[in-house]
Amino acid sequence: MYKLSKSRVILILAICFLGIFFAIPNMISNPESLPKWWQPVNLGLDLQGGSNLLLKVQVDDVIKERMASIEDSARQILRENKIRYKNLNAGDASVKVLIENASSRSKASSLFAKIDDGIVINENEDGSLEISYSDVALNKLKMRIVDQSIEIVRRRIDELGTKEPVIQSQGVDRIVVQLPGLQNPEYVKTLLGKTAKMAFHLVDSRSNAADARRGKLPANTRLIQSVDGETLVISRKPLVGGENLTDAQASFQEGQPVVSFKFNSLGGKKFGEATKNNIGERLAIVLDNEVISAPVIQSAILGGNGIISGNFTVKSANDLALLLRSGALPAPLEVLEERTVGAGLGADSIREGVTASIIGLIAVVAFMLAAYGLFGVFTTCAVFMNLFLMLGALSFMGATLTLPGIAGIILTIGMAVDANVLIFERMREEVKNGRSTKDAAEAGFNEAWGTIVDSNLTTLVAALVLFYFGTGPVRGFAVTLAIGIATSMFTSVTVTRLIITAWLNKYKPTKLPI
Numbered sequence: 084m085y086k087l088s089k090s091r092v093i094l095i096l097a098i099c100f101l102g103i104f105f106a107i108p109n110m111i112s113n114p115e116s117l118p119k120w121w122q123p124v125n126l127g128l129d130l131q132g133g134s135n136l137l138l139k140v141q142v143d144d145v146i147k148e149r150m151a152s153i154e155d156s157a158r159q160i161l162r163e164n165k166i167r168y169k170n171l172n173a174g175d176a177s178v179k180v181l182i183e184n185a186s187s188r189s190k191a192s193s194l195f196a197k198i199d200d201g202i203v204i205n206e207n208e209d210g211s212l213e214i215s216y217s218d219v220a221l222n223k224l225k226m227r228i229v230d231q232s233i234e235i236v237r238r239r240i241d242e243l244g245t246k247e248p249v250i251q252s253q254g255v256d257r258i259v260v261q262l263p264g265l266q267n268p269e270y271v272k273t274l275l276g277k278t279a280k281m282a283f284h285l286v287d288s289r290s291n292a293a294d295a296r297r298g299k300l301p302a303n304t305r306l307i308q309s310v311d312g313e314t315l316v317i318s319r320k321p322l323v324g325g326e327n328l329t330d331a332q333a334s335f336q337e338g339q340p341v342v343s344f345k346f347n348s349l350g351g352k353k354f355g356e357a358t359k360n361n362i363g364e365r366l367a368i369v370l371d372n373e374v375i376s377a378p379v380i381q382s383a384i385l386g387g388n389g390i391i392s393g394n395f396t397v398k399s400a401n402d403l404a405l406l407l408r409s410g411a412l413p414a415p416l417e418v419l420e421e422r423t424v425g426a427g428l429g430a431d432s433i434r435e436g437v438t439a440s441i442i443g444l445i446a447v448v449a450f451m452l453a454a455y456g457l458f459g460v461f462t463t464c465a466v467f468m469n470l471f472l473m474l475g476a477l478s479f480m481g482a483t484l485t486l487p488g489i490a491g492i493i494l495t496i497g498m499a500v501d502a503n504v505l506i507f508e509r510m511r512e513e514v515k516n517g518r519s520t521k522d523a524a525e526a527g528f529n530e531a532w533g534t535i536v537d538s539n540l541t542t543l544v545a546a547l548v549l550f551y552f553g554t555g556p557v558r559g560f561a562v563t564l565a566i567g568i569a570t571s572m573f574t575s576v577t578v579t580r581l582i583i584t585a586w587l588n589k590y591k592p593t594k595l596p597i
Contacts, residue, residue, distance in 0.1 A: 095577050099468055102570075105475035124477045127485035127559065128249070128261045128424055130433050134268040136260040137253070137420035138275065140232045142225045145414045146216075147175055148326055149199075149224070153214055154178045156198045156349045166191050170211070177215035179207075188212060199347050225255065228414050233258055236275060236416070249483070257419070263483075268421045275416055281325020283354070284317040286365035286377055291316065307367070309374035317367045317374075322357035323350050325370075333400040334390075340400035342391040351387025359383035376403055436489035443496045444470075451500055455507050457596040461582045462503045465574040469499045472570040477563070487560035495567025501538065502575035505531040507597050520595055521587060528580055535576065543568050 108114045109123040128135060154173040157180060161168050166187045171180040182188040192204045192212055201220020205213045216224060229252055236258060240248050249261035262271060287304050300306070303319050327350020334343045346354055358366070358380050367377045368391075378391050391403070447466065451459035473492060477484060510527035518526065543565060550561035586592075 092581065095581055098573070099472070099578065102468070102472035102475035105479045106471045108478060109474055122478065122481075124474065125481065125483040126263060126433075127483045127488070127556075128263045129486045129556070130436075130484065130489075131263050132424045133261065133263040134265045134271055135262075135420075135422040135424065136268060136271060136275070136418060138236070138258040138260060139417040139419050140229050140256045140258060141415040141417060142228045142256050143175065145228050145326075146221075146224070147173070149216075150174060150176065150178050152326060152347075152349055153198055153202075157195055157214065159349075160194045160198075161191060164190065164194065176221075177213050179211050179213050181209070181211040183210055185210075197348065229256060229258070232414055232416065236260060240271075240275075258416070268423055272418055272421070275418075281328060282321035282369050283323045283325075283357070284319075284321050284367045284369055285357070285361055286367050287316040287318065288364055307369065307372065307374055309367075309377060313374075313377075315365075315367060315374055315377060317369070321369075322366070323353045327351075327353070331404045333397070333404045336390060340395040340397050342395070342400050342404045344389055344391065344404075346387040348387065351385075354387070354389070355383060355385040358389075359385070432486050432489075436486065436493075440489070440493050440496065443493050447496055447500055451503070455503075455597045457586075458503075458507055458583070461579055461586070462500055462575075464582060465503070465579045466496065466499050468578055469495070469567075469570050469574040472574065473563070473567055476566050476570065482562055483559065484563070485556050485559040487556040488563040491560045491563030491567060494564065495571055498542070498567065499571040499575060502531070502535045502572065503579055505534055505538075506575075506579070510595055511597055514595055514597075520592055523595060524583060524587060528576070532576070535572065539568050539572050 105121070108117055108121055111117070111123070114123045150173040154171060157178060158171055160166075161171070161180070166182060167184065168191075169181040169183075172178070180191075182191055188206065188210065192206070195204050195212065195214050196202055198214070199216075201216050201223070203215060203217045205215070207213060215221075233250055233252060237248070237250050240250060240260065240262065248263070249259065251259055253259045260271070260275070265271065287301060290299070290301055290304065300316065304316050305319050307315055307317055309315060323346070327346050329345050329347050329350075331342060331344040334341055362380050362382060365377045365379050367374045369375070376391060384390075395403070444466070448459075448463045451462045453459070455462065470492075473495065477488075482488075506527045509531045510523050513523035513526045513530075514520075546561045546565040546568065550558050550565070553561060
């Protein structure tokens with residue numbers, strides 16, 4: 084134990100140096116001037132103030148839109164196949180149609196099942212067919228609506244420049260939005276209140292923006308701006324709506340980044356006819372009344388799948404795919420709860436958290452000094468190094484520190500000396516048994532190792548369970564606790580061992596100071 088290899092000493096010192104290095108920005112009054120990769124720990128909503136919103140995704144509205152779309156598809160199928168029907172109408176969660184002829188009803192049922200994935204057809208006693216989604220498909224649809232709504236919210240929130248926003252689902256149809264540092268929830272509500280609508284419009288190649296501004300705008304067209312500043316003249320009526328888009332992903336074609344997309348059956352048919360009749364024309368993809376892309380139609384796009392090619396980079400292709408997915412199933416958002424945390428309250432929380440940490444640290448140090456003397460001093464050095472490593476790890480990870488996270492740090496201060504207490508008590512036992520100073524120190528570290536691992540492993544399991552099942556502040560506490568366990572094991576065993584080894588080799592004591 085008193086002979087540590089040079090490589091091991093260098094590794095221990097290197098880890099300590101990195102911890103201190105990444106913890107330094109937290110002690111600088113103006114960290115904004117530092118590089119992005121060298122920043123302090125992000126403070127959560129409860130520490131720096133900000134806005135908290137609880138939103139409800141109106142998934143029922145989207146399902147009603149889906150039913151209306153299924154009604155249109157069913158009507159078209161019945162007309163194309165010359166099937167007589169009555170009372171075709173869409174409800175909130177299903178579409179009903181009366182078909183009196185049994186043979187026609189059976190034929191219609193098989194055709195309806197192809198309208199969309201997850202469709203189920205039920206036949207009622209009165210001879211009517213009821214089209215709806217299966218429970219599994221309906222749950223998947225609701226989850227997709229919420230996920231896409233979160234993408235829309237995140238994209239809009241990013242425009243605010245808010246640092247480290249927390250945007251996550253809560254329950255089945257709710258979204259929690261936490262915006263640290265933002266004290267104006269009204270503006271946020273206005274921003275999120277806009278429903279994202281996706282549509283595909285044909286660009287009028289016979290007109291240009293200059294003629295339109297001089298009063299020569301053709302009928303049934305309008306001017307619109309693109310994201311790159313270009314002004315386009317597009318048709319007022321969309322060729323296809325974004326509600327028919329089911330998926331979009333970035334991919335590669337001939338080594339170049341492209342965006343692949345997929346429509347449902349109705350959207351695929353409309354899109355196929357539109358592209359077939361307008362080859363060589365530009366197709367404007369409009370999201371939130373802004374053209375995000377306007378590619379040229381190279382050929383008819385049939386089958387409900389297509390490729391958007393252009394001068395894409397991998398990043399821009401991913402961004403466009405995200406926009407397409409975000410607009411595929413837009414749903415209105417209702418603000419259920421809003422809460423503003425003042426910056427002063429956050430400052431009070433930080434001050435009280437720091438005060439509690441200092442009191443805890445003083446108490447731990449006083450106990451170790453009283454109980455173990457010089458070895459208590461060594462332990463104190465390890466505890467301070469543990470704090471630096473924790474702070475450095477949180478800063479390096481870009482983690483967000485909340486009030487429960489501070490509680491995790493305070494808890495870790497007390498836990499950081501557990502291993503040293505086990506080691507020192509083992510040393511005392513070995514000394515009583517008549518072993519030499521160096522042998523007793525060696526045995527203290529070696530024999531206590533198993534107990535140290537067991538005790539910290541059980542706590543780590545608890546932290547992982549909290550992280551997996553918890554949300555928000557609970558996860559913040561779990562992350563801080565897990566990092567604290569790892570750093571405390573490192574400092575309690577390796578750092579303390581290095582200090583004691585150096586002391587033994589230099590002074591060669593005949594008695595341990597414990």
